[in-house]
Amino acid sequence: MTNLPRSSFQPPLRMLMGPGPSDVHPRVLAAMARPTIGHLDPAFVGMMDEVKVLLQAAFRTGNALTLPISGPGSAGMECCFANLIEAGDTVIVCVNGVFGGRMKENAERCGAKVVLVEDEWGKPVDPAKAEAALKAHPGAKALAFVHAETSTGVASDADALCALARAHGALSIVDTVTSLGGIPVLLDQWGADGVYSGSQKCLSCAPGLSPVSFSERAVGVLRSRKTKVQSWFLDLSLLTAYWGGGAKRAYHHTAPVNALYGLHEVLLMLHEEGLEAAWARHGAMHDALKAGLEAMGLGLLVTPSARLPQLNAVLVPEGVDEAAIRAQLLARFGLEIGAGLGSLAGKVWRIGLMGQSATPKHVMACLGALESVLAGRVAAGAGPAAAARSLFG
Amino acid sequence: MTNLPRSSFQPPLRMLMGPGPSDVHPRVLAAMARPTIGHLDPAFVGMMDEVKVLLQAAFRTGNALTLPISGPGSAGMECCFANLIEAGDTVIVCVNGVFGGRMKENAERCGAKVVLVEDEWGKPVDPAKAEAALKAHPGAKALAFVHAETSTGVASDADALCALARAHGALSIVDTVTSLGGIPVLLDQWGADGVYSGSQKCLSCAPGLSPVSFSERAVGVLRSRKTKVQSWFLDLSLLTAYWGGGAKRAYHHTAPVNALYGLHEVLLMLHEEGLEAAWARHGAMHDALKAGLEAMGLGLLVTPSARLPQLNAVLVPEGVDEAAIRAQLLARFGLEIGAGLGSLAGKVWRIGLMGQSATPKHVMACLGALESVLAGRVAAGAGPAAAARSLFG
Numbered sequence: 001m002t003n004l005p006r007s008s009f010q011p012p013l014r015m016l017m018g019p020g021p022s023d024v025h026p027r028v029l030a031a032m033a034r035p036t037i038g039h040l041d042p043a044f045v046g047m048m049d050e051v052k053v054l055l056q057a058a059f060r061t062g063n064a065l066t067l068p069i070s071g072p073g074s075a076g077m078e079c080c081f082a083n084l085i086e087a088g089d090t091v092i093v094c095v096n097g098v099f100g101g102r103m104k105e106n107a108e109r110c111g112a113k114v115v116l117v118e119d120e121w122g123k124p125v126d127p128a129k130a131e132a133a134l135k136a137h138p139g140a141k142a143l144a145f146v147h148a149e150t151s152t153g154v155a156s157d158a159d160a161l162c163a164l165a166r167a168h169g170a171l172s173i174v175d176t177v178t179s180l181g182g183i184p185v186l187l188d189q190w191g192a193d194g195v196y197s198g199s200q201k202c203l204s205c206a207p208g209l210s211p212v213s214f215s216e217r218a219v220g221v222l223r224s225r226k227t228k229v230q231s232w233f234l235d236l237s238l239l240t241a242y243w244g245g246g247a248k249r250a251y252h253h254t255a256p257v258n259a260l261y262g263l264h265e266v267l268l269m270l271h272e273e274g275l276e277a278a279w280a281r282h283g284a285m286h287d288a289l290k291a292g293l294e295a296m297g298l299g300l301l302v303t304p305s306a307r308l309p310q311l312n313a314v315l316v317p318e319g320v321d322e323a324a325i326r327a328q329l330l331a332r333f334g335l336e337i338g339a340g341l342g343s344l345a346g347k348v349w350r351i352g353l354m355g356q357s358a359t360p361k362h363v364m365a366c367l368g369a370l371e372s373v374l375a376g377r378v379a380a381g382a383g384p385a386a387a388a389r390s391l392f393g
Numbered sequence: 394m395t396n397l398p399r400s401s402f403q404p405p406l407r408m409l410m411g412p413g414p415s416d417v418h419p420r421v422l423a424a425m426a427r428p429t430i431g432h433l434d435p436a437f438v439g440m441m442d443e444v445k446v447l448l449q450a451a452f453r454t455g456n457a458l459t460l461p462i463s464g465p466g467s468a469g470m471e472c473c474f475a476n477l478i479e480a481g482d483t484v485i486v487c488v489n490g491v492f493g494g495r496m497k498e499n500a501e502r503c504g505a506k507v508v509l510v511e512d513e514w515g516k517p518v519d520p521a522k523a524e525a526a527l528k529a530h531p532g533a534k535a536l537a538f539v540h541a542e543t544s545t546g547v548a549s550d551a552d553a554l555c556a557l558a559r560a561h562g563a564l565s566i567v568d569t570v571t572s573l574g575g576i577p578v579l580l581d582q583w584g585a586d587g588v589y590s591g592s593q594k595c596l597s598c599a600p601g602l603s604p605v606s607f608s609e610r611a612v613g614v615l616r617s618r619k620t621k622v623q624s625w626f627l628d629l630s631l632l633t634a635y636w637g638g639g640a641k642r643a644y645h646h647t648a649p650v651n652a653l654y655g656l657h658e659v660l661l662m663l664h665e666e667g668l669e670a671a672w673a674r675h676g677a678m679h680d681a682l683k684a685g686l687e688a689m690g691l692g693l694l695v696t697p698s699a700r701l702p703q704l705n706a707v708l709v710p711e712g713v714d715e716a717a718i719r720a721q722l723l724a725r726f727g728l729e730i731g732a733g734l735g736s737l738a739g740k741v742w743r744i745g746l747m748g749q750s751a752t753p754k755h756v757m758a759c760l761g762a763l764e765s766v767l768a769g770r771v772a773a774g775a776g777p778a779a780a781a782r783s784l785f786g
Contacts, residue, residue: 003446004446004664005443005447006661007661008657009424009443009654009657010427011428011429011430011434011436013428014428014430018433021432024429027401029427029429030426031401032425032651033422033423033425034402034403034422035404035417036404036414036417036422037405037407038407038409038414041404041407041723042723043405047404050402053397053398054397054398070465070601071468073647074645074646075468075626075646077625077626078624078626082624106625109621109623110623200429206429207649207650208463208649228501228502230623230624231624232471233465233468233470233471253466253467253468254413254414254465254593254601255601256465256601256649256652257600258417258425258655259599259651259652261404264402268398268400336431336434341644
């Protein structure tokens with residue numbers, strides 16, 4: 001017992017510009033520090049109802065079955081697959097990065113026959129390939145894809161892909177972990193069926209919660225399942241009774257009370273700003289960052305039409321040790337950016353401009369710090385900060 | 394959009410004496426409000442290592458595979474079953490309350506053949522019945538039971554039950570959600586194999602995390618699985634690479650950073666007090682509460698030898714509307730106590746003395762408030778507070 005840690009953990013001050021978590025606003029930290037109350041307390045039940053309404057608005061949906069899963073985004077992903085898929089179902093999974101690959105894993109663990117639609121990492125999902133797969137596999141239960149691939153910074157065309165799924169009688173399962181709050185996520189307009197997101201990206205809440213939403217068509221599929229959902233914890237029939245019952249809600253698990261205080265607060269902040277304004281801010285910060293990066297001679301992996309403003313995959317210049325650069329940014333500037341994953345490891349940095357980390361301050365600090373640690377290995381010239389500053393007006 | 398909630402949630406001040414969550418100390422609320430950092434930040438990785446060591450000490454185990462699941466206790470339960478059980482395995486599940494029943498559900502959803510060992514709600518698991526089931530089902534993969542049944546306030550003999558499982562070549566799966574930190578939880582002494590707990594009971598953290606621990610024997614079973622774990626999110630082979638890899642850890646999910654700050658802090662506080670001192674405190678507060686309840690003429694459901702000090706199932710007097718009493722306690726005194734569940738609904742109140750809610754202040758406030766709202770329906774006499782006070786010395 002003498003070797004036990006004895007000191008409270010005091011996190012260093014960071015500027016979070018990786019692939020998430022993003023910087024959490026002091027309002028949200030303060031919300032999470034409010035006194036814990038019981039998860040069956042009438043006051044808490046009222047707050048849960050508010051969270052549902054705020055989430056519906058964030059997702060632009062009227063879906064009644066909209067709630068936060070009490071776990072991270074990967075629990076939300078599993079919730080979608082475990083509830084909508086049964087053993088023997090055919091699922092078409094579009095893979096163009098890490099998280100499409102994770103979808104494949106999830107579908108397989110539900111006993112699905114998986115058909116892959118593969119696109120190169122750094123490219124969007126090709127709707128023509130998805131359509132061909134749907135045609136080749138009539139009766140497929142679902143088409144699954146990632147709207148915003150965090151591993152590459154690519155946006156895929158959710159509207160087109162959901163429409164294709166619907167046209168072929170398949171459900172759409174959509175990962176919006178990195179898109180919600182940063183670019184338009186329009187569930188009802190898309191006609192998306194099973195959707196999950198995360199708290200720690202463009203919502204700028206602490207990590208640990210996964211908002212999900214299911215269309216009426218998806219709810220019909222849930223109701224007509226032949227087998228029980230293999231996960232008790234993620235079984236939507238039980239979660240609905242807990243989250244949807246109003247005063248009569250049925251005990252399922254104990255909700256993460258303080259984490260939900262935080263989610264309530266970030267959703268309020270999102271709607272105070274307005275969804276359109278938040279999307280515009282992410283776009284403007286991306287333009288400024290890109291101008292600065294280009295002034296340094298740094299390029300982006302993704303073609304302009306498919307770039308996510310909130311996740312910028314920056315090509316590492318020839319001969320630069322990308323990990324050493326990240327370590328210097330962290331040590332000298334307290335600035336966190338992300339590494340490449342999988343086939344992009346060592347080849348890109350991932351610079352996040354998500355939620356509270358999508359501000360002029362973050363853009364300028366990041367450009368200045370990068371210019372400093374890359375000195376001599378990138379163009380100096382007029383200076384990236386000047387290029388970016390010209391865009392802030 | 395005009396009907397969206399517009400105000401931050403301000404929780405009412407409560408005194409939490411239900412079945413959990415318990416009162417969270419301001420130190421812990423402050424810890425959860427520290428700035429979020431990245432889950433791959435070297436500083437955070439160091440904190441994760443400390444959390445593991447602190448958890449091992451709390452569980453009294455050297456088990457290398459000891460970590461907090463990023464979800465509530467029901468996710469921890471599912472983690473144990475989904476990893477240790479494969480389709481076709483026989484699992485003996487002891488049911489003497491709600492959470493034993495939930496174990497049965499979990500085992501079934503893993504495809505197990507479940508053998509039930511049933512005891513009356515309010516009674517401990519009978520080791521003789523468990524032994525008979527183990528004898529009748531040679532080759533059973535596991536014996537599962539709840540150490541501290543939150544639904545009834547009953548402690549079962551974990552030492553004896555784990556020994557029986559071992560003697561018959563079965564794994565033990567043990568629910569310690571309500572016991573950890575309140576009464577002795579001695580994994581290595583018991584020889585327990587798969588164990589889960591919760592953050593929001595006698596640890597007095599916010600709800601949302603589930604510490605788990607697995608013996609070497611259990612790890613051997615994990616390694617020799619024939620099939621993949623049906624849950625990707627809870628797959629221990631992936632979680633081990635995330636939590637156990639030190640500087641080389643492999644990305645799995647994004648850990649709930651701020652919730653883990655809180656868990657780190659409550660574990661520090663537990664070890665500052667000392668495990669034995671925490672157990673003694675829970676016992677002393679139970680004795681005081683019981684003395685006061687008895688002075689009012691209120692009885693306890695559970696026989697003295699099996700009572701959990703931290704969860705007191707109090708018999709509702711004849712003719713009293715138990716829900717109305719709870720509502721009055723909440724409205725007039727800000728005091729939360731719990732209702733009975735299942736077959737005990739309407740028949741008992743559940744008064745928790747867990748973690749930071751196991752203090753003389755809580756005991757006195759609860760007795761005083763109960764005496765007030767039950768005035769005329771329970772004995773007044775010398776007064777419950779006097780009876781309890783005599784025990785504080």
